[in-house]
Amino acid sequence: MKRFVSVMIIIAAVLSVMAGCSSGKSPEKKNDTLVIGIDDKFAPMGFRDKNNNIVGFDIDMAKAAAKKMGKKVKFQPIDWSTKEQELNSGRIDLIWNGYTITPERKKKVLFTKPYLKNSQVVVTLADSKITKLSDLQGKVVGLQSLSSAADALDANPIKSKIKKVTEYSDNVQALNDLKTGRLDAVVIDEVVINYYMTKEKNTFKVLKESLAPEKYGVGVKKGNTELLKELQKAMDEMNKDGTSAKISKKWFGANKVLD
Template identity: 30%
Template sequence: MTKRKRLLSLGAILLSFSLVMAGCGTKDEGSKTGTAGEDGKITKLVVGTDATYAPMEYMDEKGNIIGIDVDIVNAIAEAAGIEVEYKNYGWEPLFPAVKDGLVDFAVSSITITPDRQKEFDFTNPYFEANQLILVPEDSDVTSFQDLKDKKVAVQINTTGHIVTGELLGKTSSQIVAAETMPIAILEMINGNADAAVGDNAVIIDYQKNNPNVKVKLIEDSSFEKEYYGLMLKKGNTEVMDLLNKGIKIIKENGKLKEITGFDVE
């Protein structure tokens, strides 16, 4: 670096510093609120997801993100009069992406829980789910309690992981925590776990698409109903109101039931 470059005027330094700080202030204040049109109204939102969770969200052969969740968000966006753009982050990186404002909201079969509500805001529920158990066809497991002395595969930090941790202990070595649900199921198929626990839509879809794999489903009434919501950064009321408006419309006009096959309160 030359002496001339090092000896910038104090005024130039202060001006540059002011511009940087102004830019930082803009980024840190409040929450990301999408792309706005000339009238200031939101016209487009960026949506984060984990596209490994068929049939809810996954990639087709062309690399497009598709699934039930995507159909629902597209319907919400149409009802709210906005566009959406999807970005595939993966499950674990999805949460900091929302918190850091890299996306406007996330859809990824995210169950609304008290712990998550401490860190994020959620829309009104748009999907009802419950946990199912998948075991080999010759397994003697008939209930969730039968898994107490078994190895159980789950997707890390999902509801299946949480309820299995409550049964076996949060740090139990009997829990096989995989990055995705398909990998968790594969762990069970390969004999590295005695069962897999996950959301009903995903487990049923796996069995439907793999009829030659010798497995069976176990339902257990002890599993509580859970509800999915769209997840936002805390305080992002503008986007929250827009999404809830869309959810309300597709519930009332029957579009949500058309996509999912059932009503959601």
Template identity: 35%
Template sequence: MKKLIALFLLLTMVVGLAACGSTGNNETDDQSQDESDLAYVEGNGKLIIGYTDYAPMNYTDESGTFTGFDTELATLVSEKLGLEPQFVEINWDTKEVELNAKSIDCIWNGLTISDERKATMEVTQPYIKNAQVVVVKEGTEYEDTSSLIGKNIAAEQGSAGETTIQGDDNLKQASYIPKTLQTEALMEVKAGTADAAVLDLTLANTMTGEGTNYKDITIVDKLAEENYGVAFRKGSDISEEVNKIFDELVADGTMAKLAEKYGLDLAQ
């Protein structure tokens, strides 16, 4: 009888300890879920910034220096947040997957603000104006997008350029060539394998015309005006803090000087 009582008490203790352990784990899990995104990056001491090679926003110049408007701005904002900026090159087509997997903390790379993106990510207020433009080789006959019906047209996959093509009745009748980067779409036009490309105005202004490697490529049409924002995980409280810093940088003239340096226009 004593042995049965002892065994019963032992089993009771084991169950009790297991229950305590389970409760502790649940509390830890709850704390992890309740932790703000800002607290998460502060705990890491760094802000991991997802980007692609895209002049004049993030790129490596002729001297081998990694630079650009977004590169400088993200570095400045990170410092004001007390964080070390860490730039990680990403595949633009899987940017949201990487963001949600926490392999990056934000997408800071000339991201066009759209309702679709705002529904799945926390996007900052607009900070730079942009537009989608059509570029062709000089001498190409072009009146409007109807000139490209049945022709080959390139754009970056998953970009605003692709969305513009899909939303234009004439461009939808062209043969679409999806590329990994906007610069690759530009190369298609230079090589003659595409008759035109739809690109960000910011990139086209920087990379085409006299003094560039694409001096024989020109902008012939502006299709859609838009704004850039920085994207964080949905519900992230970092976005609000970045907006406050943006306001400070606009008020003291820092943002305007940086935009002038890279030939960009601030969003209103």
């Protein structure tokens, strides 16, 4: 009988080890690496350079934070329209790429303190006759799907007067359609269009009236308060020791990081 029990214990132990291996990812590896979900076409926050390397303001910020946390970092390009699902499924640990803090998103994820201000603005071609929001009446407007740009437009009375709103998987496609004349205007993050305007001079103009001010934060899975606390500590240290300011000056030419 004792021999039988011993054999059963051994079998149970072997099955347990096999189950752990079948997951394909050891606990040590998961705890040691932060998998960060990004939109890799969201310059200057996170995008691919001419060598196809993922770079950007948020990329540098995430790397610096991970270093302070004693962790490795892996950037995982995702479909931005499914970002919360990716986070809650466990496929990514953080959403960190120009992720706007909104009341609706607070119901789905935990947020760090805001670290950067932004606004949703309307951009047109430089020679466009559109000069104010009311000029969008009867026009075709583009924006990134399931983004805060959509929320900002929905909240503005001009939305009901627009002829058509076309949604895109990323801002690059929307801006390309603006340049080819398929769109009359694009609703986009101010930090994003400011970057493109430095790269493509005299191509775009931004209306003086913005749709909505907002702030960026890092998204953490609901219930994972330990990771949130650890990350926030690292980000606070980056503000104090000048790391955040240095990264901001690299990408924006000035320190725009919120304390």
